[in-house]
Amino acid sequence: MNVVSLEGLKAHYINELYGAIKTTRAVDNVSLDIRPNEILGIAGESGCGKTTLLKILSSTIKPPLKIVQGKAAFHFDGKEIEFGDEAKLDEHRWRTIAYIPQGSMHVLNPVRKIRHTFHDFLEHHVDIDRKELDRRITDYLQQLGLSAKVLNSYPHELSGGMKQRVIIGLATYLRPKLILCDEPTTALDVMVQRNIVQLLRRIQKEQGNTIVLVSHDLALHANITDRIAIMYAGKLVEIASTKQIFDRPLHPYTRLLINSLPSLDGTNELTGLSGQPPVLSDPPPGCRLHPRCPYVETRCRTEEPPLRTFGDRTAACFRISDGGECEY
Amino acid sequence: MKQFLLIYLAPRLVQYVVVIFIGVTVAFFAPRFSPVDPVESMMAKVEGLGMTMDPESVARMKESLKDLYGLGGSLPEQYLAFWKRAVTLDFGPSLTSFPTPVSALVKRSLPWTLGLLATALGISWLLGSFLGGVAGYFESRKWSKFLEAGAMMMYPIPYFISAIAMQILLAYVFPIFPVGGAYPFGTLPEFSLGFVLSILQHAILPGLSLVLIGMGWWFLSMKAMISRVVAEDYVTFAQAGGVSSRKILFSYAMRNAILPQVTSLFMAIGSVFSGAIITEVVFNYPGLGLLLRKAIATGDYSVIMGVIVMSIVAIASAVLILDLIYPLIDPRIRRK
Structure with missing residues (x-):
């Protein structure tokens, strides 16, 4: 049973200014199944809607963001919980669904000790006295490579990498089924990034969680994910296993993304994508990539390519044959 | 250490x-x-x-x-x-109330001013910050918008107009409170229950005018602050983590938004020592403000100098105390 299923999900930012309504279609008609025990990567340029998708998954939707259409549900222990069912979701928040935000500086309350932050997040879920809880948290943090002193520190006394470890500890202490990560390694240096990635992978192996990882960093995806969903301008354009994405990308956008990465021997010619991603309040008609796509043909400009299945993978492009071969 | x-x-x-x-x-x-x-x-x-x-x-x-x-x-x-x-602290004799020394005049006026202004400031700060915080956190609720509209309407009214309007309404049209003074005219200050009650009765109207106008300011500044704090990552993170909304409101949002409010509070405490001229003149309240106004009107140089020097020292001391206690409320200061 899939952990999360999204069907034709549309979530828009609806702003009203002097009576004129501006709609930004950040997530537009997205269908996606998230399987148990997998690490699913969501990749794409800035502003493609990947963070919005994660906000929806973590049920932290605030106006002006609104789910306009579509069906979305979690499946935990054989029960289905629809998105927006706040009462039921609150029960699962943090115990079943945890969220690791960007590795930025401001995720932990600056005037609260780490110990109290832990208590705030765990108090509804554990029923043991504070002393015992503190002991267990210390043990757990030590497993993640943090000293016992951390518990009595304020966030500003910790380095960026330590803070991210604390956040990972906070998110995984209850062994949640689903962990949502939003760019967990941005703002950290490469060595720390590597440690954090290894830590996440180790935890996933031990606890068997499902992880959804949003990042624009394809190297990170190659390192850790099992499957990748590529987003462009609010739409999913390709979903396939990580190996398939890197070995044989089907969608032109995926191919261009991969070609923009240097190889280890440095012999490949780097190509990029010209132009800017479209403004999501006024996306182009037809395939949203067509103004930038080097392989564009007439119907791309007017017709929208549907997401088609080719064996165990899907992609949305007219220029892929029914047999799953690129025709460009 | x-x-x-x-x-x-x-x-x-x-x-x-x-x-x-x-x-x-x-x-x-x-x-x-x-x-x-x-x-x-x-x-x-x-x-x-x-x-x-x-x-x-x-x-x-x-x-x-x-x-x-x-x-x-x-x-x-x-x-x-x-x-x-x-x-x-010897500024010589006052010139209009010769030969009473300035220090005696100040000593006579200071308790009235402190009693009235400090109490009004405390109440308006607590109420304004609390209501502003709650209203800022629940920004989309009807009562929050209602409160904000009230504060926005109160705040820009020039103080002397609202003070006089309140006086006319609550002391003249509906004579609930005395028109002015700090205690009944013609009585001598004494320490008895009846006298204390009459002091309170006289202080309510000027106090109320100060609280209402001060609250509007504290409310608006706290609300502006909290709407910025609510957008911070740590609030979103706590919400995603299912931390109880009471805890988020008090320990996350308000706790962080209160820091600049504390700074402003201490500045305001400092200026209490120079009196509230308009309040004391309108309500004929025998505090420092009234003393200062009389001194300015009569050119009583010594009194003016005495009050000015005292308020310089008071504001500087308030800021010093603030500096000393700030590390207790903001742990980030401790390390610097």
Whole structure:
């Protein structure tokens, strides 16, 4: 049973200014199944809607963001919980669904000790006295490579990498089924990034969680994910296993993304994508990539390519044959 | 501890002394650059009363006036004498209530001002910050918008208009409260329950006017602050983590938004010591503000100087105390 299923999900930012309504279609008609025990990567340029998708998954939707259409549900222990069912979701928040935000500086309350932050997040879920809880948290943090002193520190006394470890500890202490990560390694240096990635992978192996990882960093995806969903301008354009994405990308956008990465021997010619991603309040008609796509043909400009299945993978492009071969 | 004293306390004490030094120096020089000569204007007043004096007694009177005002001798001598007065808190006798010393006048007025203004400030700060915080957190609720509209309407009304309007409404049209004064006219202050109650009764109307207008400001600034804090990552993170909304409101949002409010509170505490001129004049409240206004109107130089020096010291002290307790409310300061 899939952990999360999204069907034709549309979530828009609806702003009203002097009576004129501006709609930004950040997530537009997205269908996606998230399987148990997998690490699913969501990749794409800035502003493609990947963070919005994660906000929806973590049920932290605030106006002006609104789910306009579509069906979305979690499946935990054989029960289905629809998105927006706040009462039921609150029960699962943090115990079943945890969220690791960007590795930025401001995720932990600056005037609260780490110990109290832990208590705030765990108090509804554990029923043991504070002393015992503190002991267990210390043990757990030590497993993640943090000293016992951390518990009595304020966030500003910790380095960026330590803070991210604390956040990972906070998110995984209850062994949640689903962990949502939003760019967990941005703002950290490469060595720390590597440690954090290894830590996440180790935890996933031990606890068997499902992880959804949003990042624009394809190297990170190659390192850790099992499957990748590529987003462009609010739409999913390709979903396939990580190996398939890197070995044989089907969608032109995926191919261009991969070609923009240097190889280890440095012999490949780097190509990029010209132009800017479209403004999501006024996306182009037809395939949203067509103004930038080097392989564009007439119907791309007017017709929208549907997401088609080719064996165990899907992609949305007219220029892929029914047999799953690129025709460009 | 030693490090704390050296690194944290010492520079702040130095700054404290420097601020007071500059403030008192400006207070000394500013009136001396003004074209108004207090001795001449006093003489004009005396002559205006129709008194005629022989030139010799005019000269003698000028001399003694100069002495009383601290205007005798050269400028550096005056400056040193001024400091001596400031340090010993002896600003000589008041000129309009001669020969009562300034310090006695201030001592008589200060308790009224402190009692009224500090209480009103405390209530308006607590209520305004709390309501602003809650209203800012639940921004989309109807009652929040209603409260904000109320604060926005109250705040821009010039204070003297709202004070007089309240006085007319609550003391004249509906005579619930006395029109003015701090205690019934013609009675002498004594320590009895009845007298304390009548002090409270007299303080309610001016206090209420101060609380309402002050609350509007504290409400709006807290609300603006909290709407910024609510968008911070740590609030979103706590919400995603299912932390109880009461805890998020108090320990996350309000706790962080209150920091600048505390700063403003201490600045306001400092200015309590210069009185609230409009309040005290409108409600005829015998505090420092009324004393200061009378002194300005009658050109009572010594009283003005006394009140100014005291308010310089009070504001500088409030800021020093704020600096010393700030590490307790913001742990980030402790490490610097």
